[in-house]
Amino acid sequence: MNQRPRLFLVITLLFFLLPVLILAAQSFSAPWRFPSGSGLDWELGSYEQLLQSPMLWKATFTSIWIGFIVLMLNVVIGVFTGKALTTVPLKGRPWVEALLLSPILIPVLAIAMGLHIFMIRAGLADTVLGVIIIHLVPTVPYSIKIFHNSYQQIGRAMLEQPHILGSGFFRQLFTIELPLLKPALRSVTFLTIVISLSQYAITAIIGGGRVLTLPLVFFPFLESADASVMSAFSLWFAVIPVVMYTLVEAVILLLPYSRLPWRNKR
């Protein structure tokens, strides 16, 4: 039994931490040529090259903007549906749950191809709004699932209490539900942003190459940039969810019952 933690440590270091450390080391040094006997050449050139690219900054802001709106819509749809699935009596509940999960079981590529013509007609093709809408498809089912689980953990008794005491929908939401949904909000933030950042094909189809997000810059970069720049770019992708997570954490602090100095005085 004492072997267990050690084995776990070895597996984690080797398969989960080391790859990212190698990525970081490569991003801070010239492309490696070990067989020719050269070692590590520490430098910051790759970041200079990456961050000087105006396309990168534009794409970063577009991606963050899209990710933010997609996240807000996910929270709204997820909270409503999670509450509905927990409190509203339903026949054939398992099938409703399966149906709500189905958008991630159907290829999103097929959905995007199908919606493309509609987007052209509605004037949403090649626009940021169109891309935001299509990014909802692979993200919302996860959010619904996460919020549904959280609402079930809160339990119907807890949800009925404020209702019986006569508080309205939004008061229930902001004073009881959202504070208890904090862990769910964190998971949803994280998943939504990463999934939104992962979409190349559907962004290219609906955005028509006009809406430039980070993946659309990453793929062509592969042809031209060296290993150092690509590694720096790869790490750049992980920075965005972390920044977004921190921002959401700050917003969560504004909810009631958060540990804030000016609240604890009462």
Next chain:
Amino acid sequence: MKSFSLKPYLLFLPSVLFMLLPLYGLLTAVLNSFGRHRGWTLDYYRQIFESKRFVMSLAFSLQTALIATLLSILIGLVLTRSFYPILEKITPRVSVWIPMLFPHFVWGYLVILLLSETGVAAQLLTAAGWISDPQHFPVLTRDPHGIGIILTYVWKEVPLVILMLLPVYASIRPEYYALVDTLGGSVWNRITAVELPHLLPVLMETSLIIFSFTLSAYEVPALLGTTFPEMVSVLSYDWFYGSSWQKRPLAFAAMVSISFVLLVLSFIGYGYLNKARWRAVKGNRS
């Protein structure tokens, strides 16, 4: 008088609006695959299933997705089962989830950086004298067997499997194990009598999610695959986005065929789960 009230059902409004997107998208794709604008026909399906390129691609996609799914589930299950007391703590849990911080194609690039013929592993092995030249390193990325694609997917999905299974293991009450032990059961009995019934719904759902994703996602195969055989998603994307609009219906037919496979599988999966749940409620499990 307060009879049937519609008000609570209003909570479903956002999700109903949202569901219109995928349903409309899929329906349009199906209609287009039957040649909506040029007269109804089965010709596009005949064309793709008669083309060797598509059939090979379909077989390759199914095989790659199946291997990636089974390996992810198996490795994730073994890791969660072996280490869940450790994974309850926050630091080990977060470190296992590191790959989830990166998009799939970024992890795909990492696999290229580490395991391509000019990659870090090949260079280190050459420098250490294990192989005489980096070119002797086995072809693991952009290979005809889909090894690179499978590696990337398994590496990325194992943390997801752990994420899904961990709450299940945490919720199994130790009394169940004690019961198996008092009745003289083995470790195998612990797995089949206690863990499997708890795990089955989650395992089924996770497998379906991973299989659908690996079968139909474009980014990773575009980065780590070859031109022959290629995944259906890459082929369809080429048909859809290629120079001539003539091939767009073929892209629709290909993606609809894949969707059909996935819908049938999901239906079987959820149907089986519902039946199992129903039997459990009735108390007749034999």
